[in-house]
Amino acid sequence: MRYENRADAGRRLARRLEHLRDGHVVVLGVPRGGVPVAFEVARHLGAPLDLAVVRKLRVPWQPELGFGALGEHGVRVINQEVLRESGLTSVERETLEQVERAELERRVRRWRDDRAPLPLAGRSAVVLHDAVATGAAAEAACQVARARDAARVILAVPVGTEESLAYLRAVADEVVCVQPLRHLGSVGAWYEDFAPITDSEITTLLAEAERAVTASGHDLPPEGPYPGRAVEVPAPQARMAARLTLPPTARAVVVFAHAGSSGRHDRRIQYVAAALHRAGLGTLLLDLLTEDEERNRHNVFDITMLARRLHAASRWLRRETGVPVSYCAADTGVGAVLEAAAADEEIRAVVSIGGRPDLARPAALARVRAPTLFVVGAMDSRLLGCNHVAADWMRCEHRIEVVPDATRLLTEPGPLETVAELTRHWFTTPRSARSKVRAAPAASYPAPAVRGGEHR
Known part of the structure; x- marks a missing residue:
C-alpha cells in the first residue's frame, strides 16, 4: 500500500x-x-x-x-x-x-x-x-x-x-x-x-x-513542575517533615511514605510523584522518622509505630485538602502502609514499589480493603517471593506487576519510567476498568493470575 x-x-x-x-x-x-x-x-x-x-x-x-x-x-x-x-x-x-x-x-x-x-x-x-x-x-x-x-x-x-x-x-x-x-x-x-x-x-x-x-481547551503540559511546600505533619511523639504538592483541581492525594528522614529529597521518588502531578493528583512526600530516630535501625522496622504515624498523617491530610488519600511506599515503608490501610477504610488505593509487604501482619493484610498493586523487579527472586506470600493473604483487589530485567526498582535508572507509569495507572484508572488497562504492552509483563475475582 x-x-x-x-x-x-x-x-x-x-x-x-x-x-x-x-x-x-x-x-x-x-x-x-x-x-x-x-x-x-x-x-x-x-x-x-x-x-x-x-x-x-x-x-x-x-x-x-x-x-x-x-x-x-x-x-x-x-x-x-x-x-x-x-x-x-x-x-x-x-x-x-x-x-x-x-x-x-x-x-x-x-x-x-x-x-x-x-x-x-x-x-x-x-x-x-x-x-x-x-x-x-x-x-x-x-x-x-x-x-x-x-x-x-x-x-x-x-x-x-x-x-x-x-x-x-x-x-x-x-x-x-x-x-x-x-x-x-x-x-x-x-x-x-x-x-x-x-x-x-x-x-x-x-x-x-x-x-x-x-x-x-486540551490541557497543555505545564511550563514547569507544580510548586510544592514544606510542611510538618503532627504525629504521636513527633512532627514529621514532608513536602505537599497540590496541582490545581487535584482530585486525590498520594502519600509517599518513607521509613526514614530524607525520602522527600530523593529525586527518584520525586520523579514518580511528578508523573502523578501531571495526571492531576497531589502528593505528600512524607518522612516517618526524624534524623535522630533514623540512627536507631530498630525504628526503621518498627512497623506498628510507623503505621500509627502514617494513620495520623492521613487524618491531617484529609483536614488540609478535603480530598481522598492513597498510599505509596518502597522497602520497609510498605509494611507500614499496609498496616495503616488495614485500619483505615477510607484509603482509596495502595502501591508497593519493590517493597516488603511481608513485614505487615497476615491479619492486617487480610483486612486491607484498598485495591493494592505490588511492583517487583523480575531479578529479585527473594523479594518477588515475599510479595507473592503477602498477596496470598489479601482479600481485596490486588495485582503483582513484574518488571523485566530489574532488581531494586528505585535504585536503577532503567525501570523508573515503567514504575512511574504503572503507579500512575493504578491511581488514576477506575476500579472497574483496571483489569482492562495496562501501563505497558502486554508482552512486556506476565499476565496477572486471577483467582476468585482477585488480581495478582
Whole structure:
C-alpha cells in the first residue's frame, strides 16, 4: 500500500493509536519528514505537538549509509558495525559529529522559533517519523524523549523494516507500524508525493497545532513542575517533615511514605510523584522518622509505630485538602502502609514499589480493603517471593506487576519510567476498568493470575 503523502500516512497511523486518546500524551515529530505525520496524529488525538530533533550521521562518500544519529540534549547513537565497515577514522568521525551537532543546534533554533520544548515529565511521548530504515534516527528521537523525562515512549511509523522495528522494541516501550516490511528499499517509493519538507512548513504546522490545542481547551503540559511546600505533619511523639504538592483541581492525594528522614529529597521518588502531578493528583512526600530516630535501625522496622504515624498523617491530610488519600511506599515503608490501610477504610488505593509487604501482619493484610498493586523487579527472586506470600493473604483487589530485567526498582535508572507509569495507572484508572488497562504492552509483563475475582 502506497500513501498519498505524509499527511495521509499520519491519518492512517492515527487510527492505530486510538488507545492513546486522553492518555496525557505529547506527540513528537522527527523533522523533517516526521512532522506532517505527527501533525495528523496530534490532531486526531487532541494532543499537543512538539519536535524531537535529530541529525543523521552519514558516511561522506556514501550519503545513503548512516552510521548513527545525534539528538537534542546531547543524545548520541552510534551503529558500531556500520562504523567499522565504513572505514572512518576516529578523527573523521569526531569532525563529522562536531559539524552535525552545530547544524542540529542551528535547526533547533530555527524550527522552535524561541518556543521552549514542552515538558514531558510524567507523560507519554509519541515519537513519529515518516519511515524507519536503519532505525538510528528513530532510536535517537526516543532517547531525546527519555532525556526530557517522558514516563513512557511510544514509537509510531507508517512503514519500516522488520529488523529495525524488532530492535527498536527494546528502545521504546511500544512500537506501532502500519506496514512492517522485510525489505524497505527507497522510502520515497511508499509515498506518491514525497516532496521535501521546508522549514516554513514545519513552523506553520507547529503554530497551527498550538492554536488547535488552545482552542480545544486540551490541557497543555505545564511550563514547569507544580510548586510544592514544606510542611510538618503532627504525629504521636513527633512532627514529621514532608513536602505537599497540590496541582490545581487535584482530585486525590498520594502519600509517599518513607521509613526514614530524607525520602522527600530523593529525586527518584520525586520523579514518580511528578508523573502523578501531571495526571492531576497531589502528593505528600512524607518522612516517618526524624534524623535522630533514623540512627536507631530498630525504628526503621518498627512497623506498628510507623503505621500509627502514617494513620495520623492521613487524618491531617484529609483536614488540609478535603480530598481522598492513597498510599505509596518502597522497602520497609510498605509494611507500614499496609498496616495503616488495614485500619483505615477510607484509603482509596495502595502501591508497593519493590517493597516488603511481608513485614505487615497476615491479619492486617487480610483486612486491607484498598485495591493494592505490588511492583517487583523480575531479578529479585527473594523479594518477588515475599510479595507473592503477602498477596496470598489479601482479600481485596490486588495485582503483582513484574518488571523485566530489574532488581531494586528505585535504585536503577532503567525501570523508573515503567514504575512511574504503572503507579500512575493504578491511581488514576477506575476500579472497574483496571483489569482492562495496562501501563505497558502486554508482552512486556506476565499476565496477572486471577483467582476468585482477585488480581495478582
